[in-house]
Structure formats: C-alpha cells, structure tokens
Amino acid sequence: MASESTIPGRDTMDFDLIKAALESSDGKKSRTPRTLEGGKGTLSVDQALALMPRRKLTRDDFLTPALKQLKEKADLEASLPPKRVRPVKIKDLLDTLKAAWDFMDDIKPETVNQVVIQWPQEFSETKLEDLSPMNIVDLRVRKPHIGKYLLCRTMTPAIYDGGIGFLLSVEDTEGDIAYLKLLNFVLLLEANQDEWDWNLPISSILVIREPFYYKNADVKSMPYIMVESPSDVIYVHTEDPVMKDVSWARKAKKVIQPRPTTDEGWKAEGLEEFKGARWFSAAMCFTACIIRGFEVEVCRLNRAEVYLRLGWNNSALHDVQVALGSGTLSDDLKRKAINRKIKALYALGRYQEVSQIASSESFEDDQVMADWVTKAGKRIEEQSTGNYDWLKLYKGAEKESFSPDIADYTGPVEVKSDSNGLRGTYVTRDVKAGELLMFHKPSVLLSPSDKPKTNIPSSIFRMIDVPALRTTEDKNTYRLFCKAVQRVWDDKHMYDTLRALYGGETVEAPDPFPPPFTTDSPLERPDIDVEYLQGVIAFNSFDLDDGGKALYAMPSLLNHSCMPSTHAEFIGDAYVVRANRDMKKGEEITIAYIDKGVSFDEKRFRLMSTWRFNCECGVCQADDEDGYDAREARRALSKKMDDIREQSKVVSDAMSFRRLAAEAKAICENMKRTYHEEHGKKAGGLKYELVKPLRSYATVLRLLGAVTKDKACTKRTIEVMMQHLTVSGFKITDMSLTGALPEGELPLPVDTSQVPQSFTFNVAAALEIAQHFRELGDDKRTKRWLDVAVWMESVYSGGGLPVFKLREAEALERVDLSDLL
Numbered sequence: 101m102a103s104e105s106t107i108p109g110r111d112t113m114d115f116d117l118i119k120a121a122l123e124s125s126d127g128k129k130s131r132t133p134r135t136l137e138g139g140k141g142t143l144s145v146d147q148a149l150a151l152m153p154r155r156k157l158t159r160d161d162f163l164t165p166a167l168k169q170l171k172e173k174a175d176l177e178a179s180l181p182p183k184r185v186r187p188v189k190i191k192d193l194l195d196t197l198k199a200a201w202d203f204m205d206d207i208k209p210e211t212v213n214q215v216v217i218q219w220p221q222e223f224s225e226t227k228l229e230d231l232s233p234m235n236i237v238d239l240r241v242r243k244p245h246i247g248k249y250l251l252c253r254t255m256t257p258a259i260y261d262g263g264i265g266f267l268l269s270v271e272d273t274e275g276d277i278a279y280l281k282l283l284n285f286v287l288l289l290e291a292n293q294d295e296w297d298w299n300l301p302i303s304s305i306l307v308i309r310e311p312f313y314y315k316n317a318d319v320k321s322m323p324y325i326m327v328e329s330p331s332d333v334i335y336v337h338t339e340d341p342v343m344k345d346v347s348w349a350r351k352a353k354k355v356i357q358p359r360p361t362t363d364e365g366w367k368a369e370g371l372e373e374f375k376g377a378r379w380f381s382a383a384m385c386f387t388a389c390i391i392r393g394f395e396v397e398v399c400r401l402n403r404a405e406v407y408l409r410l411g412w413n414n415s416a417l418h419d420v421q422v423a424l425g426s427g428t429l430s431d432d433l434k435r436k437a438i439n440r441k442i443k444a445l446y447a448l449g450r451y452q453e454v455s456q457i458a459s460s461e462s463f464e465d466d467q468v469m470a471d472w473v474t475k476a477g478k479r480i481e482e483q484s485t486g487n488y489d490w491l492k493l494y495k496g497a498e499k500e501s502f503s504p505d506i507a508d509y510t511g512p513v514e515v516k517s518d519s520n521g522l523r524g525t526y527v528t529r530d531v532k533a534g535e536l537l538m539f540h541k542p543s544v545l546l547s548p549s550d551k552p553k554t555n556i557p558s559s560i561f562r563m564i565d566v567p568a569l570r571t572t573e574d575k576n577t578y579r580l581f582c583k584a585v586q587r588v589w590d591d592k593h594m595y596d597t598l599r600a601l602y603g604g605e606t607v608e609a610p611d612p613f614p615p616p617f618t619t620d621s622p623l624e625r626p627d628i629d630v631e632y633l634q635g636v637i638a639f640n641s642f643d644l645d646d647g648g649k650a651l652y653a654m655p656s657l658l659n660h661s662c663m664p665s666t667h668a669e670f671i672g673d674a675y676v677v678r679a680n681r682d683m684k685k686g687e688e689i690t691i692a693y694i695d696k697g698v699s700f701d702e703k704r705f706r707l708m709s710t711w712r713f714n715c716e717c718g719v720c721q722a723d724d725e726d727g728y729d730a731r732e733a734r735r736a737l738s739k740k741m742d743d744i745r746e747q748s749k750v751v752s753d754a755m756s757f758r759r760l761a762a763e764a765k766a767i768c769e770n771m772k773r774t775y776h777e778e779h780g781k782k783a784g785g786l787k788y789e790l791v792k793p794l795r796s797y798a799t800v801l802r803l804l805g806a807v808t809k810d811k812a813c814t815k816r817t818i819e820v821m822m823q824h825l826t827v828s829g830f831k832i833t834d835m836s837l838t839g840a841l842p843e844g845e846l847p848l849p850v851d852t853s854q855v856p857q858s859f860t861f862n863v864a865a866a867l868e869i870a871q872h873f874r875e876l877g878d879d880k881r882t883k884r885w886l887d888v889a890v891w892m893e894s895v896y897s898g899g900g901l902p903v904f905k906l907r908e909a910e911a912l913e914r915v916d917l918s919d920l921l
C-alpha cells in the first residue's frame with residue numbers, strides 16, 4: 101500500500117542502474133568486479149562507469165522519469181482550480197479500509213513497497229485560534245483550506261498503511277464522513293496496533309488545521325484528507341474551548357477497546373503500560389488522570405518518567421517543573437521530581453543547571469547529588485576544554501552500540517559563507533595537526549538495536565524523496581526522519597536547529613546557524629515543515645559504523661572535499677573531527693563525504709547523485725584534467741594489480757614472487773604515467789588510485805624478501821612503502837635508507853604539519869617501515885619510524901601511546917617492536 105499512487109518501475113533510467121551498481125560496491129571494497137543482480141540485469145562497476153556520460157554531471161541528470169512525472173503532476177495540480185467532488189459513501193470508505201487491512205495481512209517480507217510522497221508537502225503555520233471552522237461538505241480537492249480548521253471524530257481504528265501513514269475514517273459534527281490519511285505521524289513506527297488503539301481510539305476528537313483534500317487529477321480514487329505534517333493534527337478533549345457549543349449529529353461510536361472506567365483504573369493501567377515499556381500508552385493513561393484531576397502531581401511525575409524513557413526530555417522537564425511549581429508535593433515526591441529534573445536537564449546538555457541544583461545546600465552529604473555535581477562538572481570541563489578520556493572512549497567503542505556519555509565540544513570554529521554563497525565551517529585561529537575541532541553526540545539517532553514496533557512490510561522500502569529531488573531506497577532514512585519528527589515534537593529548539601541545516605535545493609534557504617537558544621514549553625509545538633525536515637535528513641545524516649544512522653547539528657555544516665582538512669570518525673555514536681594538518685586562521689574545515697580512494701568518475705557520480713554538487717577540489721580538478729582515457733587506463737591497471745595481489749596469496753616460491761614483483765612494478769610505473777605532470781601541484785601530491793597498487797607492490801616485495809632474505813629487496817620494500825605514503829599526501833623529509841644519521845635528538849623524518857589523507861593503513865605502514873629497518877639492523881631508523889607511527893596515530897585520535905597501543909594492537913602483533921614501546 102502506498103501512501104499515494106504507485107509509480108511503475110523506472111526502467112528507462114540508466115542512472116538508476118549505475119547508481120545501484122555503485123551503491124552495491126559501497127565505494128570501499130576492492131577493485132575486483134562487483135556486480136548487481138536484479139531485474140534489470142547485471143552490471144559491474146566498470147560497466148556502470150562506462151555507461152556514464154564523459155562530461156560533468158548536472159542536477160538535471162538525476163531528475164528521474166518518476167520524479168519528472170511527479171513534478172509535472174504537481175505543476176498540473178497547481179494550475180487547476182479547487183474542485184468539489186462527490187461526497188464519500190460510508191460503504192466505499194469501509195471497503196477501502198478493509199482492503200488496507202487485507203493488504204497488511206497478505207504482505208510478504210520481500211514485498212517492495214513504493215511510497216510516493218505528494219509534492220509540495222503542505223503544513224499549516226496558523227494558530228488554531230486564528231482559524232475558523234469548516235465542515236466536510238465544504239472540502240474542495242487540490243488546495244489547502246487556508247484559514248480553516250476541521251473538527252472531526254474518528255469512526256474506525258487507525259490502520260498502518262504499510263508505508264508512511266495511518267488510515268482512518270472520520271465524521272464531522274454534521275455527520276458527513278471523510279477518508280483521512282495521517283502521514284509521518286509521531287508514533288508511526290514506534291508503536292504497535294495496540295498502542296495506536298490506545299492513542300487514537302474510536303471517537304477520538306481531532307482538529308485538522310487548514311486541511312488539504314486530495315485526489316489525483318488522473319486517478320479516480322476516493323478523495324481523502326491528507327495530513328502530511330503531524331503538527332496539523334490537534335487532539336482535542338471535551339473541555340477544550342474549541343468544543344464550546346459543539347454537538348454531533350450522530351451518536352459517538354463505542355470504543356471497542358476496554359478502557360478504564362475509573363480514575364484509579366487509568367492510573368493502574370498507566371503503571372501497567374509503563375512496566376511493559378509501552379511508553380506512548382503509559383503517557384496517555386497518565387495524561388487521562390491529569391485531565392480527570394486525579395492525583396495530578398503524582399501522575400505528572402509518572403508521565404515525566406515516561407518522557408525520560410522516550411527521550412522527550414523537554415516534555416519531562418516541563419512536567420516536573422509544573423509539579424514542583426504546584427507547591428503541593430510531599431518531601432518524597434519533591435525529591436523524585438528533582439531527580440527527574442536533573443536527568444532531563446542533563447540529557448538536554450544543560451549541565452550548569454544540573455550542577456546548580458545538585459550542589460544546593462539542601463543536598464549536603466547527599467552522595468547521589470554529589471555524583472551529579474561531579475558528572476556535570478566533567479561535562480562542563482569537556483565543553484570548554486575539549487579534554488576527554490580518549491583511552492576510555494576508544495575502549496568503549498569496541499562494544500556494540502556504544503553511546504558515550506560526553507558533552508559536545510566545538511573548538512575554534514565559525515560558520516560563514518564563501519564568495520559563492522556556500523555556507524561552511526572555518527577555523528577562527530591557527531590550529532595544529534591533530535587539534536580537536538568538533539566532538540558531537542547525535543541530535544537525532546537511529547541505533548541498530550532500535551527496531552520499529554510497526555511491522556514494516558518489506559526489507560526494501562522504496563520511496564521517492566521529493567524535497568531533495570532524488571530517490572532513496574533506504575528504509576532507515578525514513579526511520580531517522582521519524583525520529584527527527586519526535587525530537588522536534590518534544591523540543592522546539594531542536595526544530596529551530598534542524599531548520600537551520602541545509603534542506604536541499606527545492607526548499608527555502610536554511611535559517612542562520614545556530615539558532616538562538618530558547619527554552620520553549622513543549623506545549624508550544626513547532627509547525628513542522630516535513631518536506632524541509634526530510635531534506636535535512638537526506639542531505640546531512642551519517643551512516644554509523646555499526647549500521648545505525650544519525651544526524652549531528654554542527655557537523656552538518658561541514659562541506660566536502662576530496663582533500664579534506666580533517667580526519668573525522670565515529671567513537672560509538674559520537675562524531676569526532678580533528679585537523680589532519682596545520683591550518684591557518686580562516687581556512688575551511690572540510691570532511692570527505694565518500695571514500696576518497698575511489699576513481700574520479702565514481703566520485704563525481706556519487707557526489708552529484710546524493711548531494712547534488714560537483715567537487716572542485718585540487719584532486720578533482722587535476723583528475724579531471726588527466727582526461728577520461730587516462731582515468732580509464734588507471735582503472736584497468738588497478739584491476740590488473742588486484743589480480744597480482746590475489747596471485748601473491750597462492751604462490752610461495754622466489755621465482756613466482758620475482759615475476760609478480762616485476763609485473764607490479766610495471767603496473768605502478770604505467771599508472772604513474774596516467775597522471776599529467778602538473779597533477780601533483782594541484783592535488784598536493786595526492787594520487788589516490790596509486791595508493792593501493794603501491795601497497796600491493798610493497799606486499800609482493802615483502803614476501804619476496806621473506807623468501808630470499810635479500811636485503812636489497814627489503815630496502816626496495818621500504819622505498820615503495822614510502823612512495824605509498826607520499827601519494828597519500830605525506831611529506832617524507834628523510835628518505836634515506838642507509839648511512840649514518842646525526843647524533844642526538846633528531847626531528848621525525850616526516851613533515852609534521854600534516855598526516856596522510858587516509859587513515860586505514862598509514863599507521864600500519866609506518867610500523868612496517870620501522871620493522872623493515874629493524875630487519876636491516878638499523879636501530880635508529882627503526883625507532884624514528886616507530887615514533888612516526890605513534891605521532892601519526894595521536895594526530896588521528898588525540899590519545900598518545902596508550903591509545904596507539906589499543907588501536908594498533910593488530911598491526912603491532914605483525915611486527916616485532918614491543919621492546920621499543
């Protein structure tokens with residue numbers, strides 16, 4: 101079931117096929133042919149690249165037929181006047197809902213669900229008190245009913261539509277009926293059918309702000325009220341001012357679900373739901389008690405605890421504050437309230453307030469409060485100094501789904517726009533290689549252990565992501581968006597923060613970042629622009645190492661470069677960004693959005709297809725100037741080298757290694773020739789595609805050396821390893837392999853103003869060089885290169901020797917250098 105009409109397969113689009121082939125390769129794996137099996141045939145990455153035009157790609161290249169069709173439809177709809185349509189018949193409506201139930205029952209795990217989002221997506225920004233009532237009979241299709249609201253009552257339970265919405269039938273006060281689709285709802289994937297029944301039981305009274313009545317111009321389906329933004333729906337209780345003088349033409353339908361009939365019953369049910377970790381239902385029960393005036397403060401505190409479990413910290417804080425403000429709490433309850441308040445403030449990162457409360461005189465000699473003071477103090481220190489216990493953090497990161505308890509740190513960083521109007525992040529003073537620039541926890545997180553409660557029917561959840569004008573087949577992207585909806589529902593400041601991030605070319609420009617800090621009551625829900633929020637998720641979210649997905653506020657401002665000024669990685673779900681070279685005040689802080697090592701043609705495709713820009717960094721310019729044929733030759737050579745590496749795993753005799761070494765050497769030489777002379781100048785020496793072949797060549801030489809015990813071979817291995825580091829952007833200042841070195845303290849044999857670009861093998865490479873010098877009996881050079889490895893690692897991770905030992909444990913096992921550490 102799609103939330104809108106389903107568009108058939110996009111067979112005509114070559115780019116889809118290319119994208120699928122490249123995505124299946126994930127840009128990280130070896131250069132051996134990767135293929136995509138699918139309805140449209142099989143395509144290797146090389147075939148995919150060969151299909152690509154030999155010119156720069158533009159945004160229009162990625163406007164797929166399906167998206168074009170959608171845009172045309174949106175334009176057509178916009179050009180047509182609003183129209184009255186036949187009233188909905190109750191039988192048709194119930195049949196439609198039944199079909200939806202049946203569809204959900206029949207669904208197979210492998211069903212591909214294609215969701216097409218209406219475009220543009222509507223949302224209301226007018227307060228309810230400034231709107232006037234309307235009825236179902238006044239609805240016209242195609243245009244939002246500006247200035248109006250519809251008061252209605254649900255007649256059937258909410259049914260999950262298998263995509264991004266709930267389906268319902270509603271009646272208005274006149275007894276007219278309508279089909280209602282609630283999309284992107286806060287509890288969409290977070291609750292099961294039982295919980296929806298609790299939260300949206302039959303006869304729930306809803307107000308829909310500025311409703312949009314929808315019916316395709318070309319489809320004869322039943323019209324429906326489509327609510328795209330959850331903030332357009334307001335739950336109403338009978339005492340609400342909007343219910344004044346309201347009477348219903350029909351008798352209310354009986355709620356089927358057994359509901360508590362007494363105040364005590366509601367509370368008991370709330371506790372029961374709480375025990376079962378059904379947070380939404382629990383919150384609803386305690387809300388019922390509060391509305392009924394039953395044990396209001398206790399129930400408010402209970403609800404605060406539920407909100408804490410949900411991560412709705414702002415709502416929890418609000419409840420606690422109201423309870424404390426009532427002045428009626430017993431000492432025991434007051435203590436509970438303060439504990440919850442501290443938890444909420446801590447989770448919101450308001451550590452100063454935590455410290456203030458916990459260190460108040462009334463908590464003298466109280467160990468729990470003393471612990472809070474210590475914890476908050478640590479966070480405050482982290483925030484201002486960027487000092488963290490890196491060893492503990494990296495150790496923690498060895499566990500699955502690690503979520504470190506840290507405060508965010510933003511170093512000497514400012515947000516500004518360049519001369520082309522591109523907003524980005526810049527250093528506000530000179531910084532040294534290895535300096536910490538950002539260390540942030542996610543603002544919105546989807547951890548891999550977080551399973552949706554809704555039975556999402558398919559493993560493939562194909563949806564068209566309209567705001568970014570691109571498709572995504574990643575179910576988790578939508579799930580992260582749902583998490584973002586929850587976060588902003590709870591916290592308007594979070595909405596303001598997300599609204600200040602880039603949302604794509606089809607939405608308004610972002611607000612200035614960061615937004616001013618406000619502490620809004622959670623009752624002041626933001627008017628959620630879902631289209632904008634979807635764009636924010638699409639353009640800014642990160643895939644975590646453990647399979648999760650996350651959105652970070654400040655790091656979202658980082659632009660891409662294939663020669664970035666930083667080394668960035670995850671420690672659990674936290675994102676850490678360090679300068680990878682000395683930077684001058686005013687230089688831009690950049691990260692690489694994709695694996696830098698893949699070919700220029702693959703990179704430009706990935707960057708344009710996902711982020712909609714062409715990278716103009718030095719490496720891209722230089723690679724571009726090399727020309728397509730040279731790059732194609734490079735790719736072919738790289739593949740040849742893959743074969744040699746494979747062969748080197750199965751042979752064991754000197755003759756075979758010698759042959760392979762000669763072939764590897766020839767490949768590297770030929771590959772060097774594919775780079776034009778000026779390449780190095782523009783690209784800062786970076787020749788990414790040469791990195792791996794040189795490494796393979798060094799491996800073959802090492803194996804040959806091991807068999808022949810030939811020292812010349814060991815020396816050659818060191819040389820090639822050094823070349824490998826050089827094309828990774830490292831400047832080696834002493835390449836000598838033999839000869840006496842000056843006495844006394846020597847500087848490292850490398851330029852310490854920068855580390856090589858890619859992290860994965862470089863520390864290990866320095867260690868291997870040290871090991872080879874040891875084999876040559878050169879203690880001084882051995883120690884110097886070991887020092888290079890330790891230094892390099894601390895630039896990457898900021899942790900010194902203990903972190904080096906932890907992170908390089910595997911590489912250290914392969915070498916025999918422990919006596920020097």
Ligand SMILES: C[S@@+](CC[C@H](N)C(=O)[O-])C[C@H]1O[C@@H](n2cnc3c(N)ncnc32)[C@H](O)[C@@H]1O
Nearest residue numbers: 523601602639640656657658659660711713715
């Ligand atoms: C995560 S945001 C980066 C911050 C963004 N520039 C902003 O104003 O918030 C990603 C978007 O920034 C732009 N962008 C990032 N790196 C770029 C680059 N090297 N050249 C041009 N545009 C870039 C693209 O529009 C991309 O989709």
